[in-house]
Amino acid sequence: MVLGFGVFMAEALMSYQAPLLPWLTRQGRKTVHxxxxxxxxxxxxxxxxxxxxxxxxxxxxxxxNWYSPHSFLGLTTMALLxxxxxxxxxxxxxxxxxxxxxxxxxPLHKFSGKAVWVMGLAAIATGLQEKTSFLQTGKGLKGDQxxxxxxxxxxxxxxxxxxxGLVVLYH
Amino acid sequence: MVLGFGVFMAEALMSYQAPLLPWLTRQGRKTVHxxxxxxxxxxxxxxxxxxxxxxxxxxxxxxxNWYSPHSFLGLTTMALLxxxxxxxxxxxxxxxxxxxxxxxxxPLHKFSGKAVWVMGLAAIATGLQEKTSFLQTGKGLKGDQxxxxxxxxxxxxxxxxxxxGLVVLYH
Ligand code: HEM
Ligand code: HEM
Ligand code: HEM
Ligand code: HEM
Ligand SMILES: O=C1O[C@@H]([C@@H](O)CO)C(O)=C1O
Numbered sequence: 329m330v331l332g333f334g335v336f337m338a339e340a341l342m343s344y345q346a347p348l349l350p351w352l353t354r355q356g357r358k359t360v361h362x363x364x365x366x367x368x369x370x371x372x373x374x375x376x377x378x379x380x381x382x383x384x385x386x387x388x389x390x391x392x393n394w395y396s397p398h399s400f401l402g403l404t405t406m407a408l409l410x411x412x413x414x415x416x417x418x419x420x421x422x423x424x425x426x427x428x429x430x431x432x433x434x435p436l437h438k439f440s441g442k443a444v445w446v447m448g449l450a451a452i453a454t455g456l457q458e459k460t461s462f463l464q465t466g467k468g469l470k471g472d473q474x475x476x477x478x479x480x481x482x483x484x485x486x487x488x489x490x491x492x493g494l495v496v497l498y499h
Numbered sequence: 500m501v502l503g504f505g506v507f508m509a510e511a512l513m514s515y516q517a518p519l520l521p522w523l524t525r526q527g528r529k530t531v532h533x534x535x536x537x538x539x540x541x542x543x544x545x546x547x548x549x550x551x552x553x554x555x556x557x558x559x560x561x562x563x564n565w566y567s568p569h570s571f572l573g574l575t576t577m578a579l580l581x582x583x584x585x586x587x588x589x590x591x592x593x594x595x596x597x598x599x600x601x602x603x604x605x606p607l608h609k610f611s612g613k614a615v616w617v618m619g620l621a622a623i624a625t626g627l628q629e630k631t632s633f634l635q636t637g638k639g640l641k642g643d644q645x646x647x648x649x650x651x652x653x654x655x656x657x658x659x660x661x662x663x664g665l666v667v668l669y670h
Binding site: 395 | 618620628632
């Protein structure tokens with residue numbers, strides 16, 4: 329999940345304006361953009377599968393699926409991401425739409441692309457919070473223990489996540 | 500918090516392009532914009548005070564402050580919000596900056612304004628998740644109980660929150 333949204337998609341979003349390889353032509357940047365998005369999608373799909381299996385295969389009793397606020401946000405994000413990907417791939421890649429349609433789609437594709445990426449970051453944020461709360465209450469952490477690495481690490485990760493969002497969207 | 504970010508700031512962000520009172524002049528819209536932001540700031544400051552007091556006044560033992568990922572994200576957001584407000588108020592309102600400076604500030608003010616608002620929504624999302632996890636583990640909810648209103652309500656609220664973000668930013 330973090331690899332998908334945090335690394336591949338972040339780089340994919342910057343591949344037009346701030347490419348890692350600045351000598352690439354527009355066609356090259358476009359290829360980087362969709363290949364990275366495809367890798368991100370793969371990571372995210374595997375992440376979902378892992379989350380699902382970790383619930384339904386749990387012994388002795390399976391844990392129910394999709395109950396938490398985090399999972400609702402995550403599922404909504406993935407649904408929108410799938411739409412974004414299918415629409416973009418069929419308009420810009422294969423079979424390809426008319427130039428007029430591409431031009432009209434551009435601004436919407438950029439807005440919805442940024443929006444779904446930010447939703448992914450928010451899903452990560454709620455996932456980190458959920459995991460932290462589980463650890464905290466599971467281990468019954470109190471007082472000074474709340475300032476230990478296990479709680480502080482995700483708290484700092486949260487701030488870095490916000491920074492990542494700001495930097496990528498402003499780039 | 501929800502009133503501040505979810506209602507007042509949402510409306511403040513829309514007050515230029517999609518005002519509730521469409522006959523307002525640009526000056527009127529500007530006044531609505533900063534008055535709503537001021538109200539939002541007030542709500543948010545009171546919210547912070549309440550969160551702080553609920554920890555430090557807790558009996559028999561105070562709860563530590565600012566340990567969770569949620570609180571780190573919340574504090575970062577509030578710091579940026581304060582900067583945004585002070586810069587905007589002094590440039591656009593009092594004492595007011597030169598026209599050249601205002602024009603240069605415009606795009607940055609819009610970007611950082613949207614960014615800090617989205618961070619506020621993300622803070623709400625993690626807050627909802629934290630509260631839900633506390634309730635869940637505190638009451639030891641399992642199996643079908645995880646689908647009760649107490650867990651489902653925040654899960655649905657999460658999706659509505661994402662929708663609010665999309666609608667306001669796309670307006
Ligand atoms: C650091 C990142 C993340 C962490 C620590 C994390 C943590 C967790 C945890 C603890 C669960 C099990 C509890 C529950 O069902 O709520 C879970 C489930 C889930 N997560 Fe995440 N998550 C992260 C990122 C994401 C992202 C980015 C998405 C989607 C965009 C996502 C989607 C889901 C979904 C859909 C479930 C429910 C699976 C099921 O119930 O079968 N997660 N996650
Ligand atoms: C699935 C996730 C995707 C997301 C989140 C996404 C997001 C974005 C964003 C944010 C931009 C603006 C970049 C900038 O201006 O710096 C962009 C541009 C673009 N994307 Fe995607 N994209 C996705 C998939 C795809 C796919 C599969 C293609 C197929 C080739 C594609 C083709 C393009 C093109 C052609 C542009 C430039 C549009 C223009 O300049 O009018 N995107 N994308
Ligand atoms: C529905 C919305 C919200 C809920 C349910 C919620 C819930 C909570 C809970 C349960 C705590 C105590 C546990 C902890 O310290 O992490 C808390 C603390 C805190 N919240 Fe929220 N919150 C919400 C919105 C926000 C927002 C929008 C912000 C800021 C932008 C924020 C900032 C904080 C801060 C800074 C603390 C730490 C206070 C301290 O430790 O003294 N919260 N919140
Ligand atoms: C503190 C939180 C604030 C946030 C989050 C914020 C956010 C925003 C956003 C998103 C816009 C773009 C609206 C649009 O294009 O539809 C905007 C425009 C504007 N805001 Fe703010 N604002 C804040 C405070 C203020 C204050 C205190 C003033 C003082 C009067 C102010 C003055 C303006 C002006 C003059 C514009 C129009 C800028 C232009 O068109 O170049 N803002 N604001
Ligand atoms: O597939 C593409 O369509 C156009 C489109 O983006 C126009 O808005 C473009 O430059 C591509 O690479």
